[in-house]
Amino acid sequence: MAPAADADVEVKSISPFGQARSTVEGTPLSKEELKLTDDYMRASLYLCLGMIYLKQNPLLKEPLKVEHLKARLLGHWGSDAGQVFAYVHFNRLIKKYDIDGLFISGPGHGAPAVISQSYLEGVYSEVYPDKSEDEEGLQRFFKQFSFPGGIGSHATPETPGSLHEGGELGYSVSHAFGTVFDHPNLIALTMVGDGESETGPLATSWHGTKFLNPITDGAVLPVLHLNGYKINNPTILARVSHDELKALFIGYGWTPYFVEGSDPESMHQAFAATLEKAVLEIREYQKKARESGKAFRPRWPMIVLRSPKGWTGPRKVDGRYLEGYWRSHQVPIPDVASNPDSLKVLEEWMKSYTPDKYFGADGKLIPELKALAPEGTKRLSAAPVANGGLIKKPLQLNDFRSYALDVKKGGVNEGPSMANMAKFLRDVIEKNPTNFRLFGPDETESNKLGEVYKASKKVWLGEYFEEDADGGNLAFEGRVMEMLSEHTVEGWLEGYILSGRHGLLNSYEPFIHIIDSMVNQHCKWIEKALEVEWRAKIASLNILLTATVWRQDHNGFTHQDPGFLDVVANKSPEVVRIYLPPDANCLLSVTDHCLRSSNYVNVIVADKQNHLQYLDMEAAIEHCTKGAGIWDWASNDQGEEPDIVMAACGDVPTMESLAATALLREYLPDLKIRFVNVVDLFRLIPHGEHPHGMTDREFTAIFTDDKPVIFNFHSYPWLIHRLTYKRKGQHNLHVRGYKEKGNIDTPLELAIRNQTDRFSLAIDALDRMPNLGNRGSSAREKLLNEQIKCKNEAFTEGIDPKALREWVWPF
């Protein structure tokens, strides 16, 4: 028995049950169409249940027995019916209007819906021939689901037609927008779970319409699936008034159409009419904009589909609510193996879908139903856009060498590494007008990339004010996309590259942690995609981190966190790459390399301020190709064993490390110092653990096995130890980096607090060469005095003393 309701709680309910109630009226389906549509849906739902429960007897030709069931029941039923429902109705319109469609499945664990549709479309059997369209294939199809060695309950990379896994919730709408940018004929029907809708990333992604151009882009058609429940809770959006819900979507800039109920016949008619209206509205807006050549922001249509969770299942089992309640979230009747009554309920329920009518004796879907699906690549599970690598075109890139900064002598002059690279990016945009976009959260200008606006401005479909003419750099058809939501711009970029294009995200380094989990999930997607034969490689996800920790002295402690690299380094070596170019020419070389690559997450870390330049273009290319190496011009151990190795990774660390080398050579001219720079971080890992990893021999040739190494690192120092713990000389490796010490400081003081400044590094070196005796102690004392003097000067004036840049520079 259910417990009594709480006292004093007024039960209000916009019921998901009953005859359809909808904004749009109409009965567009003929009686025959209606019946076939419903049959198709029921065939699909039968498959969903089969996937969750059966390993044998797939067509229930025999009475259902425990031995037909999988030993461990896994999978999710809750959102399947609603998703299948929307899918089959989209099919009708794809055929009727020749739509290029994409189906994005947002609700958690809703894979049975899309996988069953793929099977019905024949695509599943095409790409996985052992899951053939017959009884035996069907059995294998059922058994593999949520089964060891099989497939998961999300729309994983193994799922034809999917580019959005949905394992972690919140990104369906931003992914959808990403896919339709520059795909003017694409409509991405996006099922949005009402659970997922509570996440932050989803809640703000509705604003994507302010960045969607009806001339050059396609359309996102969201279907908010109000099935009412999450795992164990009601959803917020299903428990507010109709007025609030409607207002919310008007407020987000959409025109919401409601379809609510559970009665199949009226629901089919209502949804068919509503979806058709939405599609026609989309086309009308696009036509208006395209014919006039004037873009505008329509209040795009979206649909609110309120249907019961676990729709079409038993309303109650054993006296407790199932359909229309959270209990239908996962395996709807869990005790079928132990309870004969439950087994009976399941059998009757499955048979109520009348699989025998839809699947012939051979197990093949009957032709009348087969005919409902679109054909060829119009089938949603065969949509080429969902296998973006297939339709990807290579980027047109100028020779990056032509953007080289002139560097006559290393370490003498400062140059604008980032602003210079922006010229290269500007021309990437110029030469790839429908194939590349630059993304960022309101920081493109601040990050010194403003040069790109000469090729294209920032896309903006919001209102315009007169001030915008004064350097606003806004345009309807911009290629630069900025919204103050790292989640949204990352989601757009992911959707954009997953659907076959290229892009780059620029962000302040400290706040990239906001999308740790999104990058994690993308890494997992591309890694698994490598195992799926029919998937073609997509462009890499390129992340440029700037406004880095060592120049966040004025923004303080909250803006100091270089730890994203640790998150990325945990992902599979097959998919992650990290580069820390020390200067402008290296940054160009690395960026070019990343833009040309496939199926990686590339992280580039480079500060946006002016910095010393070290390598001319030829030297930069050679250095970046090697990934790590000795800088002969900054070393004086040629032909001899060094006394010490000074190593650096990152632009600011390189400058400080070189300055430390200069100091040491000034005070102790006969010291043999080797200077090493690392640009490709994974060179440090043992060969065999990462494709870029050095052999021990290579490592020793650079770092030695037995000499002290003072390694100045951009990020937290422990990452270097983690990468090198297997190296023979690891005990000689003395790593400095950011140690979570900072506040409002000068750059020098920030470095001193973390012992990454030139003085501390030089002292570190001396401390590791005790045989220097008095000469060492005397140099040490001088260094300490210099450090204090510079620090005080900096502190008093609020700026770093210029003298620091005019150090005696022997190179």
Add this chain to the structure above:
Amino acid sequence: MAPAADADVEVKSISPFGQARSTVEGTPLSKEELKLTDDYMRASLYLCLGMIYLKQNPLLKEPLKVEHLKARLLGHWGSDAGQVFAYVHFNRLIKKYDIDGLFISGPGHGAPAVISQSYLEGVYSEVYPDKSEDEEGLQRFFKQFSFPGGIGSHATPETPGSLHEGGELGYSVSHAFGTVFDHPNLIALTMVGDGESETGPLATSWHGTKFLNPITDGAVLPVLHLNGYKINNPTILARVSHDELKALFIGYGWTPYFVEGSDPESMHQAFAATLEKAVLEIREYQKKARESGKAFRPRWPMIVLRSPKGWTGPRKVDGRYLEGYWRSHQVPIPDVASNPDSLKVLEEWMKSYTPDKYFGADGKLIPELKALAPEGTKRLSAAPVANGGLIKKPLQLNDFRSYALDVKKGGVNEGPSMANMAKFLRDVIEKNPTNFRLFGPDETESNKLGEVYKASKKVWLGEYFEEDADGGNLAFEGRVMEMLSEHTVEGWLEGYILSGRHGLLNSYEPFIHIIDSMVNQHCKWIEKALEVEWRAKIASLNILLTATVWRQDHNGFTHQDPGFLDVVANKSPEVVRIYLPPDANCLLSVTDHCLRSSNYVNVIVADKQNHLQYLDMEAAIEHCTKGAGIWDWASNDQGEEPDIVMAACGDVPTMESLAATALLREYLPDLKIRFVNVVDLFRLIPHGEHPHGMTDREFTAIFTDDKPVIFNFHSYPWLIHRLTYKRKGQHNLHVRGYKEKGNIDTPLELAIRNQTDRFSLAIDALDRMPNLGNRGSSAREKLLNEQIKCKNEAFTEGIDPKALREWVWPF
């Protein structure tokens, strides 16, 4: 000259300029009140500019010269005026209605607004006596801002009255809700930036009203500050129609009141009337609910304040827009040191605030203005709630020993570690009815913590359906808070503990990465707070991670990520603690310890499934107190040097490592094996680098210096290397852990893929003891065969063979 506007762009604008336009009419301020209010605001704005620009001549008694300016100009002007405006009007009502108020500053870099107010209130001089209320103190007050060794441009921990720094944007509203839960008399006026509003976390946090009880909780009064611009872009919400904006907030469940314009006089009247109406509505709703004893969800009032960015500054400088444009975001006139005309503009602008009228010759605010602020702890910058440690009451905790699981013999029986700990949590809730809450994103039941509902249900102010009586566990006054937004529940918890209470967040391990950046920011806050003398310590932020990687075999690859520990381990050792209790009694001991602690971020990792139990309560307490140690009962090296050390950290790893030990002892009975378990991860770090770190001597006593150690770790293996790289025996440390290998597998297969299963561990051990000769090879072969057999069995049936649990267990 400004460039021409883009062609074909229709310029529409809801102007932030001009006479006030507002939803609420009225002129509640007398002429005198109005003048004083405006004077107070102008005095405050003068201070804001002084903070950005001046290091000398703080009252502009002398003509402004370059040498009075700071050498490096930093700080932000954009949102200052709007925030000051709201602040001073809130002051009036605090006095009029005796409100317990809190001011939360959401917009980025808006600290000058609140810091200047704190100075005017005298609080700043009270807590920092050298920033006295005189000319000299004012000079120091100005100079320290965004100056080395000084304070930042956010509402950092050094800021009196602040509990929300705002360095990373998006959490003002969730923090605000956190502060008002169980503080029935508190009104948290929350300035929300329109930039910040674009973030995902902020966009969903508006739904907090569905969890706010008007009887037991206070109120959040958001003032959305539509100042129109971010760093370099317009904001979305300032560029949609009035209708959409209004609909959006109605949709979110609020009643929006608009105040728009720039004319000071009419703006003061409009805002005074509007804010008063909002406060009275809040009080009315609370009265209605409290007198009737019936809670409900009102459409709480919120205010949209549209005023120009950089309000009260020059509209144009040098022909380019400043006030009302993004150029006023940071230092509004940057070239004052190099351009005498600009210096003049600045001087005239600063003097236009007539500081000489507000600050006497001694530099003290004149009494007429002083009188406008509330007194004592009613002053917003002296609000006790913003220094939560001051008002924190200790938790009432039962003796956790009384919840002990009976463990007669280690490693024999399984038990429900998590469900058992839930009983302890249940009673924490029971005994602390206004002082503790449990937070989670829809997973409390799934995480086996459902027992807590016996003490209190889930708070829910949304609508109720009849199904809810069937195990819905919803209530108006619940103590468990669930919303499918890790951002929101984390924000609530942070706000709740920052304002003096206690709590715990439970979450699936894989998705805790969603809040990496929030936890980072909280760590930074509590670390800096330690340096602020007047701040009292708050309760620790407790995060319980469950549904861990080793039991995410069925959810697949997307649900497998134990890397949150790497993110936490990068934070300062003063504030982070990580515990991996191996069994139920250790989990109890650790949880009790965490709940009693202050100013930490405690992370507890424990799986939710039934697991083998090892320690009785006394042994568990001893083990957890030590944090790491030898399990004598599982070792056979007593009194001798071991041949090998088998070590584990985490519950599943401990089970596998013990089973490996059992296998080894079965096959090679004379092998001397030491078994080590680590529960407090930071015990591994060298003493001196973390307060919990072991000395080298302690480390050697446990792990030896020279024997092979097979260390089975819960998370990515590299973290252990990173923590131990300085230890003498580190080259003997062979760590296994999750290596990003997984899919839909059985638990056994998942372990095998990552080489953390019993067979692989035993083989690892053998491989490190080559002197075993043939006996070793023969055992190795047996192990491999067993592994294959078990794997196949698991694979075929879809479940782990039961036999694995009935292993020969010699302990």
